[in-house]
Amino acid sequence: MNIRTRLTLSMGVLIVFIMLVLLAVTHVQFYITRDLAYLEEKEAFESLRKEFEQYYRSNGDSWENLRSARFESAAPFVEIVLSAEGQILYQQGELSSDELRSDGYMLTLDQGDRRIGRLYVMNEQQYKTYEFKTMWYSMLPNIGIASLLFTGIAALLTILLLSWRLTSPIRKIISGIGTIKQGGAPAVFPEQRKDEFGAISRALREMNDSLAEAERTRKQLMSDVAHELKTPLMIIQGELELAHETGAPMTADKQASILDEVLRLSRLVHDVLDLSRLEAGMTELHPKEEDLVALLEDLLAKTRFMAEDKEIHLSLHAKDEAILVSVEKFRILQALYNILTNAVYYTNAGGQIRIHAETVHLPDRQQRYARIRVEDNGAGIAKEDLPHIFDRFYRADHSRARPGGGTGLGLAIAQNNILAHQGWIEVQSVVGEGSVFTIYLPV
Numbered sequence: 001m002n003i004r005t006r007l008t009l010s011m012g013v014l015i016v017f018i019m020l021v022l023l024a025v026t027h028v029q030f031y032i033t034r035d036l037a038y039l040e041e042k043e044a045f046e047s048l049r050k051e052f053e054q055y056y057r058s059n060g061d062s063w064e065n066l067r068s069a070r071f072e073s074a075a076p077f078v079e080i081v082l083s084a085e086g087q088i089l090y091q092q093g094e095l096s097s098d099e100l101r102s103d104g105y106m107l108t109l110d111q112g113d114r115r116i117g118r119l120y121v122m123n124e125q126q127y128k129t130y131e132f133k134t135m136w137y138s139m140l141p142n143i144g145i146a147s148l149l150f151t152g153i154a155a156l157l158t159i160l161l162l163s164w165r166l167t168s169p170i171r172k173i174i175s176g177i178g179t180i181k182q183g184g185a186p187a188v189f190p191e192q193r194k195d196e197f198g199a200i201s202r203a204l205r206e207m208n209d210s211l212a213e214a215e216r217t218r219k220q221l222m223s224d225v226a227h228e229l230k231t232p233l234m235i236i237q238g239e240l241e242l243a244h245e246t247g248a249p250m251t252a253d254k255q256a257s258i259l260d261e262v263l264r265l266s267r268l269v270h271d272v273l274d275l276s277r278l279e280a281g282m283t284e285l286h287p288k289e290e291d292l293v294a295l296l297e298d299l300l301a302k303t304r305f306m307a308e309d310k311e312i313h314l315s316l317h318a319k320d321e322a323i324l325v326s327v328e329k330f331r332i333l334q335a336l337y338n339i340l341t342n343a344v345y346y347t348n349a350g351g352q353i354r355i356h357a358e359t360v361h362l363p364d365r366q367q368r369y370a371r372i373r374v375e376d377n378g379a380g381i382a383k384e385d386l387p388h389i390f391d392r393f394y395r396a397d398h399s400r401a402r403p404g405g406g407t408g409l410g411l412a413i414a415q416n417n418i419l420a421h422q423g424w425i426e427v428q429s430v431v432g433e434g435s436v437f438t439i440y441l442p443v
Helices: 002-042 044-058 098-104 124-182 197-246 252-279 291-311 329-346 410-420
Strands: 079-086 087-091 103-111 114-121 288-291 313-318 323-325 352-361 368-376 422-432 434-442
Touching: 002 044, 002 103, 002 124, 044 079, 044 103, 044 114, 087 291, 087 323, 087 422, 098 114, 103 124, 114 124, 114 313, 124 197, 124 422, 197 252, 252 410, 288 291, 288 329, 291 313, 291 323, 291 329, 291 352, 323 434, 329 410, 329 434, 352 410, 410 422
Parallel strands: 313 352
Antiparallel strands: 079 087, 079 114, 103 114, 288 323, 352 368, 368 434, 422 434
């Protein structure tokens, strides 16, 4: 059922509801007016009641010859009916007994504890109200038909206008979605609207931008992976083709060169798979309580030879003898190793790298954190590169053919490992002065 049909049905139901409410209000208003008339002329009503009860007593507890009786208190009343023992014993006026019993004001007649009859009466004010009610009820069908006719026409025109205005942004949204499905030209949505359609349009545009960005990222990833694979494969292919064409046996140096390229390919594939699992949340952590200071000491022992090759001074400064954190040892060491080796690579010969470890209480956090700062006085990172250093295959030196066999995934893997432990990384850097990588882990 489309919007236009629903609006038409809703308007019809509303019109019927209004007519029923009007009918109910008129009905209730009649009875309120009737009862108010009794309160205003209560003395006259009570006098009539007493006079009928007096007649019953004076006539030997009987209503005989009542039809020929005359009552002085009956003068203000236009309609009177007396009902006793299921029979109509007295009637004055033009209305039928059924009409009067339905719409007249009832007075009960009692003799001691015994009920002897019921009086149904209308004075002049009540009778006029009854006439108006009767006239209104008789006119109501015609009024209802006319109202339904004219209101229906007006409602139909209003619905057509409203439905057009309501469905216009929907048509634009559907057209924009169709454009997204077909690709090519950018989708256009009614984002300028201030209503729900505008909110939906903005959400769709943001979703489309996210999908486009994801597609660009996918294409860029494929290009980066292909580029990273191409160089070692070309080296391996060239060496093997040369050996095949010449028929000469490979020297130990050539074999070592091919082995280095195979290891480089293996690291690349391993890092891509590892990062993909981390980003997809498919890596399950099995944290245990570890001493962060001991982990850092172990890390420095394993990487010191890299720093010594470049005559870089590597040092650890921990304010506490032990800092206990709940982590998966392999993942945290992998993250710290990637950050530290990155610092070693970008620090010039004769430089220094200082690692600081301490526990801190951050004002905007409810718990204490272990803070690890890796400071170097190396080349630094340009301001425009800082937002991208954790992106896959991004290199601040913009060189894909750098020595050392790096995959360009180390910092991305490090960040995802830290995030998986409910921590985060911050970076500060000045070109020519060095960089500071700060890691926070919950204690």
